[in-house]
Each structure stands twice: as C-alpha cells, then as structure tokens.
Amino acid sequence: MIESCSLAIIPLLVAFFVAYGAWHKVPVYEAFTEGAKEGFDISIRIIPYLVAMMVAVAMFRASGAIDLLALAFEPVLEIIGMPADLLPLAITRSLSGSGARGIFAQIAATYGDNDPVTKTAAVMLGSSETTFYVLSVYFGAVGVKKFRHAVAAGIVADLTGILVALFVSKLFFY
Template sequence: MLKEVLAVISVSAIPALLLVITLYGAFKKVPVYEAFIRGSKQGFGIGVRIIPYLIAMLVAVGMFRASGAIELAAEYLAPLLSFIGMPADLIPLAIVRSLSGSGALGILGEIAATNGGDAYVTKLAAVMTGSSETTFYVLALYFGSVGVTKFRHALAAGVLADIIGIFVALAVGKLAFG
C-alpha cells in the first residue's frame, strides 16, 4: 500500500509541479515564458562553475577505488567489525556508500547475485545502500557551486553521520528481517 502511494507520488510529482506552477503563474498574470527564460539563464553558470570541483573529487574517489584500497581496508577492519555483528560481505559496501552511488549499487548487485535476492545479508545490504548518500560528492558539488573551499564542520558531520548510519541500518535491518 505504502509502496503504491509512494510510486504514484514519484511518477506524478514532476508533471504536477510543472502544471501547478505554470498555471498559477498565468493566473497571477506573470509572463510565464519570459520568466522561465530569465530564471533558466542562470543554470549554465552553475553547471560550468562546478566542473573543477567535481573533477577534483571524482578523480580522487575513482583512483581510490581502482587502487584496491577499499578491499584492503575491508580486510583490516573485518575482525573489528564482525565483533559488532557486521557480516564481512558488507564491509566494502559500508566504505563505498559514502564515496560512490553507482559503486554501492554495484556491490549490492554482487551481494544479491551471490547470496540470492531474499537472503538476510542481501536485505541488510539493501537497507544500507538505500539509506545512504554519497557524502563526498554532495560536499564537493554543493560547496563547489558557490566557491566554498573551507568546509568547516560540514565534513566531520557528514562523515560521522555516515558511520553512525551504517550501524543504524544494521540495527534496523536486524529488527525488520532478523
């Protein structure tokens, strides 16, 4: 039920938003076409401004993943993390989810393929992926768009919340499926 409602919302939200805003604009006697052009002109500038910031961050993350550093970290962290009840299969995912969305989905696909779509570990991995955001990408993109290079406590807050998020996902997954 919830799923159907959510699906309807996600399909119709964008068309509905476009319809409501343009109709309301016309109703308020706004020259809708000209107003649209005035606003959309700024899109180009933002898109171009973020390029160097995104290159810096994505290249760093891409190199890190390609080097095998994540597998290495997973190996060293395994004893520590299995101590708190985290399956070893999930360790690479726990690291990648903050770095790369497509990477996290890839690992989830691997876990699902090897363990089956209904396996407990697959469900845990799914909750961990579905509740994550690529923190480093978001920081680079959002701060880059306004030329901010001193992130202050945003970085620590993002990374801390990611780490806590891993354990929350595990705990909620355990309650729901364990």
C-alpha cells in the first residue's frame, strides 16, 4: 500500500504541475525548457564542493579513523546505553549516505531482522540526513564559503537524533 502510494507520487506531482500551468494559460512546454536550462549549470557548479567533501570523507572512512573513534568513545557508550556496534553507524550517518546504508546492512545481516539492535540501527539510519553532503551541495551551489552556525547546528541535530533514537528504541523494542 505504502509502496504503491510512493510510486504514484512523482507521476502525479509532474501531472499536477503541468495541468495547473496549462489551466492558467502558461505555455507549458516553453516554460519547462526555459527552466530546465538552469539545471545543467547548477549541477556543474557544485562539482568542486562535492569533490572536496567526498574525498575528505572517503579518506577518513578508509583510514580506519572511525574504529579508532569508536575505541575512544567506549566509556561514553556505557553511560548512554549504546551497543558498541552502533557507533560506526552513528558517526558515519552524518558523513556518507551510502556508507551508512552499507554499515546498516551489515548490522542487519549480523543481528538478524528481529533483534533490537537492528531496529535501533534502522531508526538511526532512517532519522538522519547526510549533514556534510547537504552543507557542501547547498552552500556550494550559491558560492557560500563561511557556513557560520550551520555546521554546529547540524551536528547538534545529529547528536540529538542519536540520543533520541537510543531512547525511543529502548521504549519500543526492548
């Protein structure tokens, strides 16, 4: 049910935009192509920013730095009641979307679909957006280099997400 709804969203949305335009006597084809021209420009403009961010994050993941962080944070884990296997996911989900999905798939395969650890990990993955990707793409597109409060706020939101995910999962799954 949910699946067929989400399949229909995009076609319906496209049809709605075009029908609404035609109803208001907009030359829809010309308007569309005129707007679409901008698409190329914007996509190309964000390349340098995305290369910078993705290279740095890929290096960080490949170096094993995340395992080291996990080791350093072990005492904190006990206080907040987080299974050690979830830490790499908690760190990676702010950095790399595909990386976080990979780690989650690994956790799910190790623990099985019915284990509370898998479910907690699913909540952690599902409740997050890749903060550093969003920042570099959106700021890159408009040429902003001084991000001011956006980085700190993004990190605080991510940390909140991790803590709440643990707490809510305790209530729902354990």
